[in-house]
Amino acid sequence: MKRMLPLLLTCALVPANAGTAGYVDLxxxxxxxxxxxxxxxxxxxxxxxxxxxxxxxxxxxxAFLRQHPQWRRDRLPAVFSSPGYLGHWESAEAPxxxxxxxxxxxxxxxxxxxxYCRAQEARLPSFLEWEYAAAxxxxxxxxxxxxxxxTRQLDDGTPRAMDAAPDAPANAYGxxxxxxxxxxxxxxxxxxxxxxxxxxxxxxxxLKYCGATALAFNDREHYGVQKRFALLTALxxxxxxxxxxxxCARSSP
Amino acid sequence: MNxxxxxxxxxxxxxxxxxxxxxxxxxxxxxxxxVQAATTDMDGRPVPWSSLRGQPRxxxxxxxxxxxMCPLIxxxxxxxxxxxxxxxxxxxxxxMVSLDPARDTPEAMRETAHLHRVPDGWRFLTPVADDxxxxxxxxxxxxxxREDGSINHTSVLVLLDAEGxxxxxxxxxxxxxxxxxxxxxxALLAEP
Numbered sequence: 001m002k003r004m005l006p007l008l009l010t011c012a013l014v015p016a017n018a019g020t021a022g023y024v025d026l027x028x029x030x031x032x033x034x035x036x037x038x039x040x041x042x043x044x045x046x047x048x049x050x051x052x053x054x055x056x057x058x059x060x061x062x063a064f065l066r067q068h069p070q071w072r073r074d075r076l077p078a079v080f081s082s083p084g085y086l087g088h089w090e091s092a093e094a095p096x097x098x099x100x101x102x103x104x105x106x107x108x109x110x111x112x113x114x115x116y117c118r119a120q121e122a123r124l125p126s127f128l129e130w131e132y133a134a135a136x137x138x139x140x141x142x143x144x145x146x147x148x149x150x151t152r153q154l155d156d157g158t159p160r161a162m163d164a165a166p167d168a169p170a171n172a173y174g175x176x177x178x179x180x181x182x183x184x185x186x187x188x189x190x191x192x193x194x195x196x197x198x199x200x201x202x203x204x205x206x207l208k209y210c211g212a213t214a215l216a217f218n219d220r221e222h223y224g225v226q227k228r229f230a231l232l233t234a235l236x237x238x239x240x241x242x243x244x245x246x247x248c249a250r251s252s253p
Numbered sequence: 254m255n256x257x258x259x260x261x262x263x264x265x266x267x268x269x270x271x272x273x274x275x276x277x278x279x280x281x282x283x284x285x286x287x288v289q290a291a292t293t294d295m296d297g298r299p300v301p302w303s304s305l306r307g308q309p310r311x312x313x314x315x316x317x318x319x320x321x322m323c324p325l326i327x328x329x330x331x332x333x334x335x336x337x338x339x340x341x342x343x344x345x346x347x348x349m350v351s352l353d354p355a356r357d358t359p360e361a362m363r364e365t366a367h368l369h370r371v372p373d374g375w376r377f378l379t380p381v382a383d384d385x386x387x388x389x390x391x392x393x394x395x396x397x398x399r400e401d402g403s404i405n406h407t408s409v410l411v412l413l414d415a416e417g418x419x420x421x422x423x424x425x426x427x428x429x430x431x432x433x434x435x436x437x438x439x440a441l442l443a444e445p
Contacts, residue, residue: 079287115387122383
């Protein structure tokens, strides 16, 4: 019995949300999206929500795996099958010294990202929520009319991206890394207009044809949004990429 | 000391809950019941998604405020059931899962079941809000909430075997059942 005590104490002392990054509140409101969601207008309502200040790190994801070992790469069931899932980590449970513990975790599939957020009583942000938060630069909540700033977004998802450095400034909302070296999953990645296989959807045939993704924009000047949109719509939930991570969001009460 | 033990036991409970999926070890790797999600049935009782394991079933996702495709999904599933022998019918469960937890309360689900005169034994489940996407993803149901409160969604019947493996899909286009889907349902029910 004595031997069990330290174990039980460990359980008692680890709070459910140990090691999670902080959340930043975003006010929401009417937002002009660059994406055309079928027959909706270009002004959409963003409900107030909270978003993680930074993407989930390797260290945070390793902590999640200790509590939810079914998401380790050596235990992942085939239904979430995922070539390359956490393949860059040294072992199934830890990134190892060759990987920066504080860097965003990558090579995680949608299912694992979704499970991580749900375990924090959160969820993945929608693409619209990401676009709304990522419209801000360090000074302005909507910097999208600035052509130079928009052009710099061509580097999103690469090491040259404007928010790639760990000390890059937060945006006007206080969120960091939205235009960073890694892309991020959205909650609705598989259901974006033009995404994958639309057979059986009751939203008409218009968007299921080749090249339809190009039709899905209100504003083609928003390269960063388009690149990210094209990437996410090309992925299946089980896919992983070396520059694709995630962060979580919470609906405001 | 007694108090301390109560505390420690309370702390240990989550550990026991984590150990419980020992049974999940023998779940086939490709089972959709690996998704951990919480739902409520139309009597307000909690139904873990994984507890649906054990019987072949036809599953679909819908929402009660939907007046065009969703009634067709229900009629289509009823028509599949009607084409089965009584023995087959007794083996196959039908489960409708909500895409709209905010509005699909147990009362709303009961009302829809009543309105469409669904046979006894059908289950209407409303997932916890943040759990809807995980169930939809594993069933390959795509959906998007629209500004007007309607939902664009894949209208599909998914046939699962008792272990939760996807055996067939039928895209719903009308009230009449898809012949090849029906054949696959009957084939699954004929298995020992």
